[in-house]
Amino acid sequence: MANADQKKFMAQIDANKDSIIQRLAKAVAIPSVSGDAAYRKHVFEMADWLLAELKGLGATAELKPLGKQVLDGKELELPPVILGELGNDPAKKTILVYGHFDVQPALKSDGWDTEPFELVIDEKTGRMCGRGSSDDKGPILGWLNVVEAHTQLGLEMPVNLKFCLEGMEESGSVGLDELIEAEKDKFFTGVDAVCISDNYWLGTTKPCITHGLRGIAYYKLQISGPARDLHSGVFGGVVHEPMTDLFAIMSKLVTPTGEILIPGIKDLVAPLTDEEKQRYDVMDFTLDDINGATGSNSTVSEDKAKVLMGRMRYPSLSLHGIEGAFSEPGTKTVIPAKVIGKFSLRLVPDMTPEKVNELVTKFINDEFAKLGSKNTLTLTAEHGGKPWLADPNHWNYEAAIKATETIYGVKPDLTREGGSIPVTLTFADTLNKNVLLLPMGRSDDGAHSINEKLDVSNYIEGTKLLGVYLHEVAATK
Ligand SMILES: NCC(=O)N[C@@H](Cc1c[nH]cn1)C(=O)O
Ligand SMILES: [Zn+2]
Numbered sequence: 001m002a003n004a005d006q007k008k009f010m011a012q013i014d015a016n017k018d019s020i021i022q023r024l025a026k027a028v029a030i031p032s033v034s035g036d037a038a039y040r041k042h043v044f045e046m047a048d049w050l051l052a053e054l055k056g057l058g059a060t061a062e063l064k065p066l067g068k069q070v071l072d073g074k075e076l077e078l079p080p081v082i083l084g085e086l087g088n089d090p091a092k093k094t095i096l097v098y099g100h101f102d103v104q105p106a107l108k109s110d111g112w113d114t115e116p117f118e119l120v121i122d123e124k125t126g127r128m129c130g131r132g133s134s135d136d137k138g139p140i141l142g143w144l145n146v147v148e149a150h151t152q153l154g155l156e157m158p159v160n161l162k163f164c165l166e167g168m169e170e171s172g173s174v175g176l177d178e179l180i181e182a183e184k185d186k187f188f189t190g191v192d193a194v195c196i197s198d199n200y201w202l203g204t205t206k207p208c209i210t211h212g213l214r215g216i217a218y219y220k221l222q223i224s225g226p227a228r229d230l231h232s233g234v235f236g237g238v239v240h241e242p243m244t245d246l247f248a249i250m251s252k253l254v255t256p257t258g259e260i261l262i263p264g265i266k267d268l269v270a271p272l273t274d275e276e277k278q279r280y281d282v283m284d285f286t287l288d289d290i291n292g293a294t295g296s297n298s299t300v301s302e303d304k305a306k307v308l309m310g311r312m313r314y315p316s317l318s319l320h321g322i323e324g325a326f327s328e329p330g331t332k333t334v335i336p337a338k339v340i341g342k343f344s345l346r347l348v349p350d351m352t353p354e355k356v357n358e359l360v361t362k363f364i365n366d367e368f369a370k371l372g373s374k375n376t377l378t379l380t381a382e383h384g385g386k387p388w389l390a391d392p393n394h395w396n397y398e399a400a401i402k403a404t405e406t407i408y409g410v411k412p413d414l415t416r417e418g419g420s421i422p423v424t425l426t427f428a429d430t431l432n433k434n435v436l437l438l439p440m441g442r443s444d445d446g447a448h449s450i451n452e453k454l455d456v457s458n459y460i461e462g463t464k465l466l467g468v469y470l471h472e473v474a475a476t477k
């Protein structure tokens with residue numbers, strides 16, 4: 001049940017609907033893709049824009065440089081992290097808010113119906129389409145909208161806020177762990193708990209709160225041989241072909257039903273308990289939720305609990321792409337000289353990127369040796385992150401549950417998420433504080449996919465949720 005302050009706040013968010021949608025449109029218009037060197041300047045532009053927004057709302061904030069990285073052979077400046085602060089009343093709790101202002105790549109030619117970096121609102125359905133609308137610009141702006149509404153109402157913020165906003169989450173959060181370690185006893189002092197809004201509901205109607213994430217181990221597998229691309233009529237049947245070697249190896253990593261074939265991986269997974277299995281059996285979820293989100297009927301099982309566990313508590317291995325392969329329309333008869341296969345594993349307790357690296361490296365080298373190929377193989381472990389699991393028996397979760405009940409009128413499901421936000425574990429371990437994931441968007445938002453969207457209702461009610469959560473934090477003992 002909302003109290004008087006919460007009611008005033010919620011009404012103000014409704015009154016601000018048009019202006020806060022405009023704020024999201026401005027953010028989406030900045031193509032802050034972190035994984036492509038050509039777009040790096042826009043990640044900086046996004047950091048500047050957000051910094052100005054935060055300062056405009058009365059926060060103190062600064063850009064923290066992270067140094068350089070090498071991306072695709074080029075040395076590049078890493079985007080800065082924004083560290084901001086609003087309020088330092090010792091009588092109030094301090095919540096650290098994390099989010100990321102970088103996005104996944106998006107081109108209209110990938111199959112988008114609209115320009116990816118333009119927020120296009122369908123008035124009939126309420127869908128706001130644009131890259132980053134749900135992952136993670138909408139949720140970040142949700143926090144700013146909360147602060148703005150309080151200021152407009154002359155309503156005191158119920159807690160102190162600290163912001164840690166990064167521009168490299170979609171590319172391995174390079175440099176962030178080191179910054180958190182360095183600032184542990186400086187900027188991060190006094191933090192009581194952490195809240196991250198960067199994931200999604202399980203379906204499209206019922207809210208959830210999330211206490212677990214899978215980790216990740218990402219690989220690039222390069223096979224090279226000929227000094228240049230070759231004519232397949234002249235050299236087909238004559239040389240060991242890099243693409244043939246790559247296919248042979250990649251096809252041995254995982255079965256079409258998702259079983260990981262790398263020896264030793266399954267042994268790292270914590271055993272399933274009866275109590276845990278029951279939680280998946282009763283979770284408010286149907287296969288239609290998944291089918292709606294994928295736009296297909298392609299689950300690897302018809303068993304709801306199995307599908308849920310496949311996403312939340314078991315590892316997976318996905319093949320993402322092949323760089324250097326002929327991929328244009330037409331029928332070019334080429335033998336590519338060098339190809340790079342990209343794949344990743346999502347990790348669950350008790351897997352670590354280090355243990356997984358050992359097993360993956362051994363398996364790939366063994367399989368390559370079996371081919372008897374004269375080509376050269378190079379396996380690179382790109383970014384990695386451990387899985388994370390939090391104790392939901394904490395006031396931070398209690399506040400989120402109450403706030404969800406106020407906004408949506410239902411008790412949220414307690415979920416684990418299949419994606420990865422490696423910094424979550426860094427916050428939990430380095431600051432030794434409880435971390436909570438409080439999602440804004442729905443399962444069918446299409447994060448990382450074409451036509452990413454955030455529903456107007458999720459943006460507005462999700463903003464209210466973040467604000468009421470802060471009020472409930474202040475009310476907990
Ligand atoms: N919303 C969180 C998210 O999308 N995280 C990414 C992180 C990542 C790792 N490598 C590339 N991106 C995810 O894929 O889970
Ligand atoms: Zn995200």
Ligand SMILES: [Zn+2]
Nearest residue numbers: 135170447448
């Ligand atoms: Zn993402």
